[in-house]
Amino acid sequence: xxxxxxxxxxxxxxxxxxxxxxxxxLPDADLAFVAERPGPxxxxxxxxxxxxxxxxxxxxxxxxxxxxxxxxTMDQLENPALLDWLRAADATSTWTTSVCSGSxxxxxxxxxxxxRATCHWAALExxxxxxxxxTGERVVTDGKYVTAAGVSAGIDMALTLTGRIAGDEHxxxxxxxxxxxxxxxxxxxxxxKAPAHLVAEIRAGSRFSLT
Amino acid sequence: xxxxxxxxxxxxxxxxxxxxxxxxxLPDADLAFVAERPGPxxxxxxxxxxxxxxxxxxxxxxxxxxxxxxxxTMDQLENPALLDWLRAADATSTWTTSVCSGSxxxxxxxxxxxxRATCHWAALExxxxxxxxxTGERVVTDGKYVTAAGVSAGIDMALTLTGRIAGDEHxxxxxxxxxxxxxxxxxxxxxxKAPAHLVAEIRAGSRFSLT
Numbered sequence: 001x002x003x004x005x006x007x008x009x010x011x012x013x014x015x016x017x018x019x020x021x022x023x024x025x026l027p028d029a030d031l032a033f034v035a036e037r038p039g040p041x042x043x044x045x046x047x048x049x050x051x052x053x054x055x056x057x058x059x060x061x062x063x064x065x066x067x068x069x070x071x072x073t074m075d076q077l078e079n080p081a082l083l084d085w086l087r088a089a090d091a092t093s094t095w096t097t098s099v100c101s102g103s104x105x106x107x108x109x110x111x112x113x114x115x116r117a118t119c120h121w122a123a124l125e126x127x128x129x130x131x132x133x134x135t136g137e138r139v140v141t142d143g144k145y146v147t148a149a150g151v152s153a154g155i156d157m158a159l160t161l162t163g164r165i166a167g168d169e170h171x172x173x174x175x176x177x178x179x180x181x182x183x184x185x186x187x188x189x190x191x192x193k194a195p196a197h198l199v200a201e202i203r204a205g206s207r208f209s210l211t
Numbered sequence: 212x213x214x215x216x217x218x219x220x221x222x223x224x225x226x227x228x229x230x231x232x233x234x235x236x237l238p239d240a241d242l243a244f245v246a247e248r249p250g251p252x253x254x255x256x257x258x259x260x261x262x263x264x265x266x267x268x269x270x271x272x273x274x275x276x277x278x279x280x281x282x283x284t285m286d287q288l289e290n291p292a293l294l295d296w297l298r299a300a301d302a303t304s305t306w307t308t309s310v311c312s313g314s315x316x317x318x319x320x321x322x323x324x325x326x327r328a329t330c331h332w333a334a335l336e337x338x339x340x341x342x343x344x345x346t347g348e349r350v351v352t353d354g355k356y357v358t359a360a361g362v363s364a365g366i367d368m369a370l371t372l373t374g375r376i377a378g379d380e381h382x383x384x385x386x387x388x389x390x391x392x393x394x395x396x397x398x399x400x401x402x403x404k405a406p407a408h409l410v411a412e413i414r415a416g417s418r419f420s421l422t
Contacts, residue, residue: 012232013228013231013232014229014231014232014389017224017225017228017259018225018229020224020225020258020259021224021225021362021363024258025419030258031258031259032258033258040251040262045235045242047231047235047241047242047244047264048228048231048242048244048261048262049261049264050259050260050261050262051251051259051261051262053258053260100390120390121390138390138392138394139394139396149390149392150388150389150390151232151388151389151390152232152366152390152391152392152393153390153392155393155395156393156395156396159395159396159397160396163396168397169406169409171396171397172397172399172405172406172409173399173405173409173412173413173418173419175395175397175399175400175405176399176402176405176409176410176413177361177362177413177418177419178225178361178362178363178400179311179331179332179349179360179361179362179363179364179400179401180362180363180393180395180400181349181360181363181395181400181401181404182363182367182391182393182395182400183349183350183367184366184367184370184391184392184393185350185370185371185374186374186379186382186386188383188384188386188387189386189387189390189391189392189393190387190390190392191387193392194383194384194386194387195380195383198383198384198387199387202384202387202388208236208384208388
């Protein structure tokens with residue numbers, strides 16, 4: 001099973017490294033980080049570069065596509081090299097997936113029209129404008145399209161996919177291997193759980209740089 | 212605040228990318244992935260390389276040290292370049308931390324003698340033999356030493372640290388930004404929750420390659 005993890009300048013690392021960590025434990029999985037051009041690709045914070053081992057063109061027909069999100073998404077929404085690749089890869093993929101704002105790229109490629117989907121909570125309105133039907137779920141499956149909410153939600157998505165692809169027992173084994181027994185020290189990970197002023201500050205970009 | 216994220220050949224990506232994602236949202240944080248030599252460092256699966264932007268020698272006195280775990284840990288347990296750096300960095304650090312088997316490196320450097328600590332569940336016996344006092348907690352704080360359990364536990368550790376360093380409100384904001392509201396589709400993320408045969412298979416290395 002060939003898995004392509006799509007990155008671009010100013011992607012968010014955990015969006016795609018979470019799924020990578022889980023999906024790399026699928027039996028006979030062959031994963032590749034892919035970008036328009038191979039080589040180091042820097043994340044949104046500037047503090048990390050991961051290597052795209054292959055160019056998009058070198059991986060034309062993966063079985064599973066995972067599209068990262070991140071602030072850099074907005075620069076890719078009209079990039080024909082990426083959108084054309086997404087459409088072509090989707091034509092033969094078994095699964096087409098995204099994390100966080102990555103679903104905006106799937107939508108820009110015309111793949112989510114009328115489909116149930118999700119993305120980072122702060123970008124749900126943009127997703128709706130792009131023709132998808134946003135839901136409040138953390139992981140949304142609509143046929144072969146699986147989209148995850150923000151950043152850390154890719155881990156839950158990848159475990160869900162692992163169960164679908166390799167069975168519940170293998171998914172449990174991967175969960176155990178990665179000791180994914182989360183115990184967050186706070187309970188503010190979704191807008192309906194967090195103080196309203198924090199939601200407002202993040203939306204406004206006043207607490208964290210979102211660009 | 213200077214934060215050094217320590218990687219080496221065959222580290223586990225999520226061990227350190229989880230904390231990176233959270234800690235990079237600390238106010239005025241300056242993060243660097245560091246390795247014995249700068250350049251691409253390949254993870255345990257072989258499918259991903261991250262760039263070590265700096266050599267260990269270039270970051271002699273970070274405020275916060277995060278040591279990754281991974282199968283490659285075992286090759287570093289007698290590496291004087293790494294262990295000497297850990298001891299020197301620890302002499303001036305505010306926080307010395309690890310994820311997964313990374314605590315075995317802190318122990319090998321002599322930093323966990325008699326201290327409460329943890330690591331991946333399958334390596335707790337090794338940690339005890341190294342002179343630390345393992346606990347069953349997911350995140351263990353003993354003075355300035357903070358150790359996390361396996362792989363995904365680094366996210367919980369980093370949020371805990373964020374609260375200690377920047378306050379509960381900022382930690383909640385980072386949790387919301389990263390939409391860390393985990394909803395694992397299975398409940399097998401710890402040995403006492405998973406089927407016993409999966410625990411045995413992972414310990415024996417018969418389901419996943421651990422090297």
